Amino acid sequence: MKVTIKDVEYIAKLARLEYSDEEKKTFTKQFNTILEYIDKLNELNTDDIEPLSHVIELSNVVREDEVKQSLPVEEVLKNAPSKTDTFFKVPKVIGGT
Amino acid sequence: MIAEQSDYSFIRKRLLNGDQSISSLVSDYLNKIQEHTHINAFIEVYDTWALEQADAIDALIRTGSQPELAGMVVAVKDNICIRSSKVTCASKMLESFEGLYDATVIKKLRDAGAVIIGKTNMDEFAMGSSTENSRFGVTRNPRNTDHVPGGSSGGSAAAVSAGMAVAAIGSDTGGSIRQPAAFTGVYGLKPTYGRVSRNGLVAFASSFDQIGPFARSVYDIALLLKIIAGHDPHDSTSASVPVPDYTGQLTKKIAGLKIGLPDEYFTDDLEEDVRPAIENSIQKLKDMGASIVSVSLPHTEYTIAAYYVLTTAEASSNLARYDGVRYSYRAQDAEDLTDMYTRSRSEGFGEEVKRRIMLGTFVLSSGYYDAYYRKAQKVRRLIKNDFDNVFSKVDCIITPTTPGTAFRLGEKIDDPLHMYLSDVYTTSANLAGIPGISVPCGYDRNGLPVGLQILGKQFDEQTLLNTAYALE
Incomplete structure (x- = not known):
């Protein structure tokens, strides 16, 4: 599988990342080298194999739905780059894509 | 004065004999760190706080109590949270981020009397094998400073190797404890997935990440594991499996193994x-x-391919939260919300992190999910089956x-x-x-x-x- 600069632009949009034209070229090349290596997986027939998403036996963890003390709002907002009162502040949403 | 090769048993003996106080021990280690700034093992050294912790434990000892880890001076990888202290993950994205709580491992170590001496350098968000992908510069291998210490927990490995701490804590997603331990000549353990709580560890690939210790002796590794292991209600993937007395059961008798x-x-x-x-x-x-x-x-030859598909997929999802809204870094003068997200992420993440987010986004994207992500999950089962088969015949590999x-x-x-x-x-x-x-287990011709x-x-x-x- 080969990806093109156009594919890279599309993935970058999905990931909310941007690259300069020069970076896109280098990146597309590196990306293809990595994908070519990953294509190795297709040598294996896995038709009857169940996908594995967790390596240890896990069961659902449930607990009583009790109100407990949580972190104070000022603490939670401590790392926010921009805030107002008890809210995270963001640039205007209207006009965005 | 502590010797470069001091392990915990040696230190413990001196403490119990009254030959040295914990605060003088911590001062010795702070001096060692000062002597080794060229290694760049630490992102932050707790000059003041480490001595405060030491004083508190010295006071405890004076009352007759002997905490199990008294004198254990530990360096911690900078992707593990400590309350009111920076947790940078060696990234511009989290350069000024402060922890809101202590990770479970930190709490357990401190409750047992360990002193946390500082936060160690790493590859950004634990993505790398050399500790060269850090916002704070490369860490050098104390055994030969022209060489890498390995990664991603390279700072923790270097700190123990050069005697800047008795032991260290790191995280291992694909070798990030074991590979730097090998490169710097110390012991490094990645426990079973679920053995140690991940609560407070900044997530890279959640079904792979595990916290573990670095030390200069097997006994120290066993002791640290005993303290940090166990189920934690704050990590629903931590296992409810009893924790054995690792140090008590330590034996050199391996006949029949x-x-x-x-x-x-x-x-x-x-x-x-x-x-x-x-x-x-x-x-x-x-x-x-x-x-x-x-x-x-x-299926060994397929491990790297399966690993990079699955970990990048998990990383692309875990790192979606760094959007410029909640976690410290935000790009200036964005036109609107989407522009702010995109620019904050593009400016805040380093090259390797972006590469992995891109790869992960690709393998999860519509049209490629089955061919890459699902395929790799199936191969993961084949790889696990290989181990299950072998472990029905042998005790270890x-x-x-x-x-x-x-x-x-x-x-x-x-x-x-x-x-x-x-x-x-x-x-x-x-x-x-x-x-x-x-x-x-030895040295190559270059030492x-x-x-x-x-x-x-x-x-x-x-x-x-x-x-x-x-x-x-």
């Missing part, structure tokens, strides 16, 4: 001096009565930790795939969720340490520790 050597890990890819060092250790175990058998893990010794700074940094392949012997343990330990890896059954860290102890 069955050890497997996988053919696929002893190939021509091994550097010339690695094989004799490993074979020498295997002979020692044989002489002590272990039986050595050849085994096969037929021995391999080299890495195909070669520490490479030179800059040697692989421009070739991502080449760098990924340096994890070829370590990623399998994370894919299968099994424990692995790297044991120093760089060689590491031997012991892999075991899930939750059977004791066998790994005893085998490593027999070699010590």
Whole structure:
């Protein structure tokens, strides 16, 4: 599988990342080298194999739905780059894509 | 004054004899850190706070109490949260981020009387094998400063190797504890997935990540594991499996132990001096009565490919939260919300992190999910089945930790795939969720340490520790 600069632009949009034209070229090349290596997986027939998403036996963890003390709002907002009162502040949403 | 090779037992003896107080011990270690600034092992050193912690434990000892880890001076990888202290993940994205709570491992260590001396350098968000991808500069290998210390927990490994701490804590997603331990000549353990709580560890790939210790002796590793292991209500993937008394059960008696050597890990890819060092250790175990058998893990050649598909997918999801809204870094003068997200992420993340987010986004994207992500999940099962089969015949497996010794700074940094392949012997343990330990077992012709890896059954860290102890 080969990806093109156009594919890279599309993935970058999905990931909310941007690259300069020069970076896109280098990146597309590196990306293809990595994908070519990953294509190795297709040598294996896995038709009857169940996908594995967790390596240890896990069961659902449930607990009583009790109100407990949580972190104070000022603490939670401590790392926010921009805030107002008890809210995270963001640039205007209207006009965005 | 502490010796460079001091392990915890030595220190403990001095403390109990009254030869040294914890605050004077911590001062010694702070001086050691000062002498080694060229290694760049630390992102932050707790000059004041470490001494405050020490004073508190000295006071406790004066009242007759003897905390289990009194005198254990620990360095912690900077992707583990400590309340009101910076947690940068060596990223511009989190440069000014402060922890809101103590990670469970930090709480357990401190409750047992350990002193946290500082936060160690790492590859950004634990993505890398050399500690060259850090916002705060590269960490150098104390054994030879022209070489990398390995990664991603390179700062923790270097700190222990150079005697800047008694022990250190790191995280291992595909070898990030074992590979730097091998490169710097110390012990490093990745416990079974779920053995140690991940609460407070900044997530990279959640079904792979595991916290573990670095130390200068097997006893110290066993002691630290005993303290940090166990179920935690704050991590629903931590296992409710009883934690054995690892130090109490430590024994050098390994007669009758069955050890497997996988053919696929002893190939021509091994550097010339690695094989004799490993074979020498295997002979020692044989002489002590272990039986050595050849085994096969037929899907070994697919581990790196499966690993990079699955971990990048999980990373792309875990790192979606860094959007410029909640976690410290935000790009200035954005036009609107989407522009703010995109620019904050593009400016805040380094090159390797972006590369992995891109790869992960791609393998999860519509049209490629089955071909890449689902395929890799199926291969993950095949790899785990390989281990299940082998562990029905043997008690543990021995391999080299890495195909070669520490490479030179800059040697692989421009070739991502080449760098990924340096994890070829370590990623399998994370894919299968099994424990692995790297044991120093000799040197190459240039004096760089060689590491031997012991892999075991899930939750059977004791066998790994005893085998490593027999070699010590």
